[in-house]
Amino acid sequence: MPYQSFIPPRRTLMGPGPSDVYPNVLSALSRPTLGHLDPLFIQMMDELKALLQYAFQTSNPMTLAISAPGSAGMEACFVNLVEPGEKVIVCRNGVFGGRMLENVKRLGAEAVVVDSPWGRAVEVDKVAQAIKAHPDAKFLAFVHAETSTGALSDAKALCALAQAAGMLTIVDAVTSLGGVPVKVDEWGIDAIYSGSQKCLSCVPGLSPVSFSQKAVDKIKSRQTPVQSWFLDQSLVMGYWEGSGKRSYHHTAPVNALYALHEALVQLHNEGLEQSWLRHSQMHELLAGGLAKLGLELIVPEGERLPQLNTVRIPDGVDDGAVRARLLNDYNLEIGAGLGDLAGKAWRIGLMGYGARRENVTLCLAALAEVLG
Ligand code: PLP
Numbered sequence: 542m543p544y545q546s547f548i549p550p551r552r553t554l555m556g557p558g559p560s561d562v563y564p565n566v567l568s569a570l571s572r573p574t575l576g577h578l579d580p581l582f583i584q585m586m587d588e589l590k591a592l593l594q595y596a597f598q599t600s601n602p603m604t605l606a607i608s609a610p611g612s613a614g615m616e617a618c619f620v621n622l623v624e625p626g627e628k629v630i631v632c633r634n635g636v637f638g639g640r641m642l643e644n645v646k647r648l649g650a651e652a653v654v655v656d657s658p659w660g661r662a663v664e665v666d667k668v669a670q671a672i673k674a675h676p677d678a679k680f681l682a683f684v685h686a687e688t689s690t691g692a693l694s695d696a697k698a699l700c701a702l703a704q705a706a707g708m709l710t711i712v713d714a715v716t717s718l719g720g721v722p723v724k725v726d727e728w729g730i731d732a733i734y735s736g737s738q739k740c741l742s743c744v745p746g747l748s749p750v751s752f753s754q755k756a757v758d759k760i761k762s763r764q765t766p767v768q769s770w771f772l773d774q775s776l777v778m779g780y781w782e783g784s785g786k787r788s789y790h791h792t793a794p795v796n797a798l799y800a801l802h803e804a805l806v807q808l809h810n811e812g813l814e815q816s817w818l819r820h821s822q823m824h825e826l827l828a829g830g831l832a833k834l835g836l837e838l839i840v841p842e843g844e845r846l847p848q849l850n851t852v853r854i855p856d857g858v859d860d861g862a863v864r865a866r867l868l869n870d871y872n873l874e875i876g877a878g879l880g881d882l883a884g885k886a887w888r889i890g891l892m893g894y895g896a897r898r899e900n901v902t903l904c905l906a907a908l909a910e911v912l913g
Contacts, residue, residue: 556876614734614748625649742893
């Protein structure tokens with residue numbers, strides 16, 4: 542029997558990502574593929590860099606998209622900056638802080654772990670104590686928006702602590718970028734990575750990153766070569782640098798980069814402040830509706846991510862059966878709990894294009910029927 546084309550159904554994606562992709566972004570993907578050194582493509586890349594600088598609120602020249610998902614952005618930050626034997630304070634309040642720790646260990650660096658409870662923000666006081674106890678630590682690493690729990694940490698306060706101690710910061714903004722304020726220059730973030738598939742509502746598979754001048758200086762003064770050839774930023778920069786200088790490093794994912802450009806045009810046209818406001822308004826709407834259904838959010842108010850709502854599964858309710866009914870009967874995807882929260886929570890995403898009134902209404906109505 543001949544194979545058939547794969548035609549997926551149209552779902553509403555309200556899980557932890559990927560989020561619903563903007564229709565314009567999907568059409569951008571199907572535009573003609575150009576050579577990745579074509580002058581017109583290079584022009585588009587220059588714009589893409591300016592748009593990423595806007596999204597990150599930075600003037601860092603070393604701002605680009607890694608041709609791989611958020612996990613590669615994470616690895617790129619650690620592998621370029623951290624050398625074997627160096628000390629890194631890693632904050633862990635969920636799954637992704639744990640992955641940062643794994644990166645540090647694999648690099649042969651020394652990790653000091655600051656644990657905060659799952660479902661809560663990183664505890665700033667605990668971090669301050671760890672910095673005091675380890676004056677030789679060179680880096681502070683934390684997840685701004687913990688997708689596994691829905692907790693938002695105080696990136697500004699954490700960066701201020703690190704700066705005062707002369708440390709560099711490595712920040713995971715995979716879920717935060719576009720959904721809540723991320724201010725790289727104002728907060729003094731040194732290395733930051735994100736993902737295309739969350740609040741940017743682009744297709745998965747790209748990781749925007751940005752490095753401060755201090756981070757670039759640290760990379761340049763390395764005693765040992767970067768262990769990864771593909772992620773070595775000094776090599777990739779040759780491709781992303783200003784027009785005219787570009788040279789081959791790897792074949793850029795041309796159409797995916799059109800898509801990211803389009804997603805960032807959407808963000809720029811809407812405006813960052815408006816995008817943050819929309820996420821927060823849709824979160825309020827959802828939280829109000831969930832409360833009426835008797836459902837409880839796990840993260841305390843003030844530490845909640847508007848774009849990722851972690852809901853406690855009521856006693857006696859079959860997690861898998863509910864999610865399966867939402868998917869099969871309503872074409873609606875919500876996320877399962879991850880790590881410590883597996884089987885205990887649902888994760889409802891309101892990310893980018895998904896942060897719309899009609900999505901909130903659909904989700905609340907479907908949950909009411911399924912649970913009713
Ligand atoms: N960091 C956080 C906070 C995430 O939510 C994710 C993905 O969900 C990642 C890192 C890894 O990104 P990716 O799945 O694109 O590799």
